[in-house]
Amino acid sequence: MRVGTANSLAGRYAAALFDLAESDKTLDAVMEALAGLEALLATSAELKALIGNRLMRRADVGAGLAAVAAELDLPKLVANFLGVLAANGRAALLPDVIRAFRERLASHRGEATAKVIAAHKLTAAQEKALAAKLKARTGRDMALDVTVDPAILGGLIVRLGSEQIDTSVKTRLERLGARMKGLT
Structure with a gap:
């Protein structure tokens, strides 16, 4: 699933995260955290398997993502967002959400x-x-x-x-x- 437009599900999640980060004035910190997650996704088969496993309980995916967030020392907003993705059964959207967030941030900056x-x-x-x-x-x-x-x-x-x-x-x-x- 490589979408990333504002009308896609990943785009709507990215828009929600963007709005929260903008109101907290943490856009750069959130983008930096997402870039770190993206880099980890590119190299970690375990993380890819975790977010892509549809048979795993949502709570277990959430616990795994919470451990990743703690290990990477991600901002609380990003850690909470990962928990929302897991709780909603949408962890597999993470790469597309990151892409959509980056596009929205770029547009915001002109x-x-x-x-x-x-x-x-x-x-x-x-x-x-x-x-x-x-x-x-x-x-x-x-x-x-x-x-x-x-x-x-x-x-x-x-x-x-x-x-x-x-x-x-x-x-x-x-x-x-x-x-x-x-x-x-």
Whole structure:
């Protein structure tokens, strides 16, 4: 489920969290906590299994997420929010909620969001450099929604609204193969 629009269920949960964080003046702290959760989700098979297990009791999922929140020292608002997701049987929405929250925060700040697919995790310096290049291209501050897909082999795929910039090695190899087929 990769939705993230305001009308989706994940978007509505993200909007509720955003409104609470905005009223508490903790938008940056909440985004930082969500980014930490997102990074953990990318590397922890156990956390993915916990939020994706539909057979596990909601209370057990909630206890697991509470333990994660305590271990990561997440702000109380985020820890409570994770409890609400678990209690409502919506823990599996967490990745989409994070994405929707990031999009809403970027919009709130007047930033555009670029969806980036990379072959490997980008460093903070690489993300900063990419955001700067995209800002130079578009004239707008840029928030990045980065996902990792080793299948592209190298390079990046960047989506800015309806525009796509594909510098992936996979696409270059496919184009080369198509050209070679035309030569034989």
